[in-house]
Amino acid sequence: MKFINRFFKKELFYYYFLGLGAFFVLFLFTFRLSSLNVGMNKSEISLINSSSSINTLLSNSINLPFKVFIYLFNIIYAHHIFVYRFTSVIWALIFIYLFYLVIKKKFGPNIATILAILLMCSAWVLHISRTAVPDVMYLSTVLIFWFRDYLRVNKNINRIFLILVSIIVFYLYTPGMIWIGLIGILWQRKVIRELLSRLDRKILILIGTYGIILTIPLIFSTVNHPSHLLTILGLPDSRPNLLTIFETFLRLPYFVLVSMPMNPILWLGATPLLDFFTSSLILIGLYRYIREWPNNYIKIILTTLLVSFILYSLCGPVSLTLIIIPLYLIAATGLSYLITKWFKVFPRNPIPRLLGSILIVLALFVSVIYNTRSYFIAWPNNSKTTQYYTNIP
Numbered sequence: 001m002k003f004i005n006r007f008f009k010k011e012l013f014y015y016y017f018l019g020l021g022a023f024f025v026l027f028l029f030t031f032r033l034s035s036l037n038v039g040m041n042k043s044e045i046s047l048i049n050s051s052s053s054i055n056t057l058l059s060n061s062i063n064l065p066f067k068v069f070i071y072l073f074n075i076i077y078a079h080h081i082f083v084y085r086f087t088s089v090i091w092a093l094i095f096i097y098l099f100y101l102v103i104k105k106k107f108g109p110n111i112a113t114i115l116a117i118l119l120m121c122s123a124w125v126l127h128i129s130r131t132a133v134p135d136v137m138y139l140s141t142v143l144i145f146w147f148r149d150y151l152r153v154n155k156n157i158n159r160i161f162l163i164l165v166s167i168i169v170f171y172l173y174t175p176g177m178i179w180i181g182l183i184g185i186l187w188q189r190k191v192i193r194e195l196l197s198r199l200d201r202k203i204l205i206l207i208g209t210y211g212i213i214l215t216i217p218l219i220f221s222t223v224n225h226p227s228h229l230l231t232i233l234g235l236p237d238s239r240p241n242l243l244t245i246f247e248t249f250l251r252l253p254y255f256v257l258v259s260m261p262m263n264p265i266l267w268l269g270a271t272p273l274l275d276f277f278t279s280s281l282i283l284i285g286l287y288r289y290i291r292e293w294p295n296n297y298i299k300i301i302l303t304t305l306l307v308s309f310i311l312y313s314l315c316g317p318v319s320l321t322l323i324i325i326p327l328y329l330i331a332a333t334g335l336s337y338l339i340t341k342w343f344k345v346f347p348r349n350p351i352p353r354l355l356g357s358i359l360i361v362l363a364l365f366v367s368v369i370y371n372t373r374s375y376f377i378a379w380p381n382n383s384k385t386t387q388y389y390t391n392i393p
Contacts, residue, residue, distance in 0.1 A: 028120065028372075029089045033130055034081035036380050037389035041265050044132040048074070048084055061221040062231050062317075063134040064173045066091065070132065084132040092129035095139035096120050098146045099325065105149045106297075107336045114364055115332045118278055119324075123371040123379075127266045128321050137174045138321035141304060143167050144184030145329070151188060157195050158203050164192070165211040172218055175317040176234020179307050187300050236316035249313040255320075256282075256327065264384035268374055273320070277367040278331050285334030301329050335360075 040048075047063075050056050051070040061067075069087040077083045096119055104112035119125055128135040147167060154160055171181035185192065196204075222228045227237055255261065257279050259270040272279070289298045305326035311318040339356070346352040379385055 025093070025120065028126075029093065029129060030082075030086075031376070033085050033089070036130070036376065038386065039389050040081060040084075040132065041388045043265070044084065047133055058217055058220055059224065060228070061217040062173065062175060062228060063137060064217055065170055066134040066137055081132075085130055088129050088131060088133070088136045091136045092120075092125065092139065095136070095142055095325075096125075099139075099142045099328070102142060102145045102149060102329075103332045107332055111332055111335055111339070114335060114360070115328060117364060118331065118367060119328050121368045121371050122274070122278070122324070123268070123271075123374045124266075124273055124321070124324065126371070126375040127379075128319070131266075134174070135319040135321045138177070138319050139325055140170065140174065140177065141180050141308070141322065141325040143170075144180060144187070144300075144304075145325075147184060148188055151191050151195075157199050158207075160195060161199060161204075161207050162210070165207055166214075169211055169214040172215060172232060175231045176311045176322065178232060179234065179311065180304060180322075183300065183304055183307065187296075231317050234311045234314065234316055234318045236314055240314050240316075244315060245313045248315065249309055252309050252312065252323070256323070264382065265388045268379040268382060268385075271374065274327070275367045275370050277363045278328075281331035281334035281338070282327055283334070284338055285330035285332070288333055288337040289330070298333075301326055305330070 047067070048070060050060055051067040052074065053071075057064065057067055057071060066087060069090065070084060073083045073087060096116060099119060100112050100116040103115050120129075125139075128139075144167075147163065150163065151160065167184075168181055171177035218232070222232070230237060256273045258272050260267055260273055262270060274282070289295075289302065292298060305323060308318075308322040308326060312320055312322060339360070342356045343353060346356075
């Protein structure tokens with residue numbers, strides 16, 4: 001009887017916090033989703049117009065996975081801002097959950113929970129997750145890290161290659177993500193090659209056909225508009241200025257840590273991309289990477305970050321959001337290193353161990369308050385912001 005009582009108390013405690021967390025996430029991403037700004041900005045209107053019919057989807061199939069949701073939601077409940085922006089919310093929650101799984105596999109549930117909260121409450125993530133533009137799709141960088149873990153635990157070869165082809169197709173539709181997919185394939189090339197040799201030929205043909213069918217809209221769009229090929233590759237339409245590329249690349253760390261360029265549509269003033277706590281974790285993570293450089297996992301994260309920097313610096317269709325996932329993966333390493341060192345100094349003394357935990361929770365709380373206030377209060381009430389949100393779909 002005592003065991004049963006203990007079991008139910010433990011289960012109820014778990015489900016209570018699970019429900020509380022789910023309510024917090026739902027509230028965070030849907031609170032005033034349609035009314036935080038008066039109307040929508042021009043980028044949102046343009047995206048909605050390009051997703052209004054099958055013909056428009058086929059004529060420009062860039063970001064098709066995102067546009068299909070807009071199209072379907074428009075059929076169900078037309079001309080409602082909440083419905084349009086909820087598309088971004090769905091994709092954001094999927095990628096944040098996958099990010100949580102990746103960090104949990106690497107560092108455990110506690111660090112995964114902290115980093116997932118930091119990621120979802122980041123002012124930039126809130127901006128791109130609550131706006132009807134496809135920038136949120138760049139959080140899909142997490143897919144190559146999630147797929148690496150999936151390869152290790154799943155023995156169903158057919159399912160593995162079905163998911164792999166789906167990810168490749170998804171990346172083809174998102175500007176510039178083809179390079180991130182290539183990094184992931186090269187990273188796992190030995191495992192993929194070995195599994196491919198064991199895949200039945202008939203299944204291989206079926207999966208290949210499945211991939212080709214999914215890319216038909218992209219092929220059709222590229223044939224009719226050859227310039228879309230540059231967009232798929234993440235390259236600008238015109239020849240980029242090498243000096244501008246180099247300058248943007250060098251200034252990116254400044255944007256992340258010190259001050260962003262003015263962009264009232266998405267950002268508040270010239271505040272940095274990341275808050276102080278997250279930035280500190282990234283610097284600590286980079287310090288750990290220097291000490292553990294031969295690690296292949298570290299090399300992939302830094303390679304992904306470098307490629308993301310380069311693609312954004314080209315001033316083409318690639319969004320700054322591309323650098324978010326690599327930065328937060330580094331931050332997870334920084335937090336893990338910080339906690340490990342702290343507990344190594346105080347292996348048995350409960351007081352400093354408790355104090356360390358309290359300080360981390362306090363830093364997390366301050367970070368969440370800072371970012372949510374920046375997004376929900378300061379940014380929409382900025383006079384410059386309101387100038388760009390006057391259009392109604």
